[in-house]
Amino acid sequence: QVQLTESGGGSVQAGGSLRLSCEASTSGPYISYMAWFRQAPGKEREGVAAISSTTGHTNYVDAVKDRFTISRDKPKKMIYLEMNSLKSEDTGMYYCATSTTTRFVPESRRLNSSEYDYWGQGTQVTVSS
Secondary structure, eight states: OEEEEEEEEEEETTOOOOOEEEEEEEEOOOOEEEEEEEEESSSSOOHHHHHHHTTEEEEEEETTTTTEEEEEOOOTTTTEEOOOOOOOGGGGGEEEEEOOOOSSOGGGGOGGGGGGEEEEEEEEEEEEE
């Protein structure tokens, strides 16, 4: 069982920055991949950034490349999402997700929500223009 707790959301003006945190509490399963997803009102949930717990390799959706950075602290079982140059279209609920799969997940699927089996409750990010 894995429990995820996000923090760090809030309201910011366009061009500003926010840092999201996610703490994973696990009673056993090894967390192989971690990711951030977001969902804007009336839109489908989309993968924003993912990181391999083992290698640290990262993947980003094109819309956030060069603006967002995902990172991890393995001993603390934390992941972070540093968001810079925020735009109004970044507004949404941001969710932390983890995968406990033991198989290799191709990079092309690491931003696919079906690859993740545990989810946090979400933290709201609002960017005003």
